[in-house]
Amino acid sequence: MAQAFPKKPSQPTNAAIVVYTEDTFATRSYLPAIATGLATSMQHFFENAREMIRGQRPDPITEPFAEGITTVSYPEQKRHYPERFRGVHRLTQRDDGSPRCVACLCCSTACPAQCIFIEPGEYAEGDKRRGYERFPVRFVIDELRCIFCGFCVEACPCDAIRMDTGAHAAPYDSREQFIYDKDTLLSFANRAGEQLSENPRHEPGDASHPGLSRDNVH
C-alpha cells in the first residue's frame, strides 16, 4: 500500500527555476544595484537625447519595436488606417459631378442607427433618367448617430455611398456641424483623391443599361 502521509512531493515538470540573488554585504547595501539602475537610466537618457537632437528617432510605424522613442506624435504624424477601414461616408459622383445616388432609400432603410435622411426628387419632364431613377434632393447623415457599421454601403445597389475616405469623423464644436448634407458628402474623396467610383455607371439609354427601356417593354 502506498504511503499516504507524509505525501511524497511531486516533481514539478515545467516549473521555472528561480534564481535568488546571493545574500552578500554588497547586495544588502543596495549600492551596486542602485549603480546598475542609474546606469540603465542614463543609457536610456543619453541614447534618446542623442536621437532627439540628431533627429534619428525610429519611425513609429515601420520600426515599432525599435529601441528608443516610438511614440506617434499624433497631430503631426498620423498612423494610416487599414485599407478596409470604415471612415467618414462619401457620396460617389457620376462623370458629370452629380451624385450616383438614385434615392432608392435602401441605405436609410438598412441603417440600424437611422442616421440617414433622404428626400427623393423626380427628374424633370423630358430628362432621359425620368421614370428610371430618382435623385436625392436632400441627403443628410448625422455622423453623431452613425455607428459606422457599413450596412449602408452594403445595401447600396448603385455604389453611391462609400466609407473609403480613410478619415475618421472630425471633432467639432457644436452638434449641427456633425450633420453632413449632400454637398459635404459629395465633396469627400477616397484616399487616392478620386470622387468617382471604379465601377462603371450605366446610364438609361446606354446599350449596357440592364433595366427596362421604353422602346423595349416586356
Next chain:
Amino acid sequence: MTVSQLIWAIVKIAIMVGFVFNMAAVLTWFDRRGGAAIQDRVGPNRAVFKIFGKEFRLAGMLHPAADGLKFFTKEFFMPPRADKLLFRLAPILSMVPVLALVAVIPFGDTLCTSDLWHASKGGVLGYIFPAVPRYGVCAIAHVQGSTVFPVDLLVAPLDVGVLYVFAMAGQGIVGAAIAGWASDNKFSLMGALRAASQMVSYEVAMGISLIGAMMIYGTVRLDEMVRWQGEHTWGIFAQPLAFIVFYTAATAENKRIPFDLPEAESELVSGYFTEYSGMSFGMFYFAEYMEIITVAMLTTTIFLGGYNLPFLHRDGLTIAFGDNVLLHQSMPHIWVTIFQVHAFFAKVLGLCFLHAVIRWSLPRFRYDQLMKLGWRVLLPLSLANVVVTGVVYMAIAKGGASLWNGLDVVAQSTQALVAFVLTVATLRLVVGFLRKRTHERLIVGSAGKMAAAAGGTPVTPMQA
C-alpha cells in the same frame, strides 16, 4: 563699505539668486523632458512661441514659463476652516530659507581686484591679466584715495559656515509642517507629520556625517573647506562614506523620490500642499527644485572640491606629484577665476542631473524602511565615520614627514584620477553622440505597409 564693495555684493547676489531661480525652472523642465527620455517617451513639447510666424518649441522648454503664467492666473483657494495667516505664511517659509542658504556658498576663489587694477595701469596687454601667487592673501591697494579690497566670491563670508547651512536647512521643516497644519485636511496633516519626522531624522545623520569632514578640513567655513580641497584632495576621496551618507540624507531632506513620502501622491494626494493652488502651490513646487540646487551646491562645496578643477591653482596649471613638477603653466588670474566659477556651476548641474536620474530610477521607500534607514543605518554609519576619522587623523598627525609626503602623492593622484575620469567621460560622450543605432524594421499590417510605401510616416507641421 565702499561703493565698489556694494556693487560687488549686488553682483554676487544676482549671480547666486539668478542661478538658483533660473536653474530651478530648467530643472522642472528637465525633470519632465529628461524623465521622458529615460522612460522612452517624448515628453512635453506642445508649448509654442511664435515670432514673425515662425514657431519655437525649444524642446518643451517653454512649459515652465507656461506653468508660471498659469500659476499666476489661477485662483488662490483657501479651505474655509483653514488658518488664514499660517496658510498664507507656509509657502513663504518653505521658500525663503532655501534662498538664504546659498549666501555662504563660495562659487569662486577670492578675486584680487587690486592686482588687476595695478597691472592694468601698465598698458601692455600681457600685464592686463596678471597671474597671482599660489599662496598668500591679496593685497589691499589704495588707488586715488579709495581703497580697493579683494572680493570673496561668496555672498556672506560667515565664520559659522556649515552651522548656518544647517540652521537654514532646518527651517524647511517649518514651512512643510505649518502648511499641513493650516490646511485643515487630514492628508495634509499626515504629509506634514511625515515631512517633519523625516527631515528631523535625516538632519541628524546629515549633520554628523559632516563632522568627519570638518575634522579633516579643520574649519567650518565653506570657503576654507574648498581651499583645503584644492590644495590636497577632494572631500569625496578623504571622506567617501560621509559623502554617501550625506548625499542620501540630503536627498531625503529634499523630500524627493525615493524619499518623497511627505507628498506620496499614491497615498496622500499630494501631502502637505494638497490644499494649495495657483502660485502658492507653485512656490512649494519651486522651493523643492531650489532645494535640489542648494543641496547640489552644498555637496559640491564640501565633497566635490567646490570651484576647484584638478591641478588648477591660483597661479595656473601645476601638475606635480610630490616634489616632481611635471608641468607648470602660469595663467592669468582672471582666467583662472572664470574657469573655476564655471567648474563650480558645472559640478552643481551635474549633481542636479544625477538627482533627476535617481528620481526616475528608484522606487519609493515604505515608511518604516525610511525610518530604519535613517536611524539604524545612516546614523550609526556617520557616528562610526566620526570615530574612524578621528583615530586615523590622530595616527597621521603623529606620523613623520615621509608619511606626509606619501599622502601628498596620493592626494595628487586622486586629482589625476579625477582628470582622467573627466576626460574619459567626455570622450565617451562625444563618441556616443557620433554613434548611430540601427533600428529594426518590422512592417505590420496594412498601416505599416502604407507607411512603408510612403517612405516613412509623414510629418505635417503643427496646426494649432
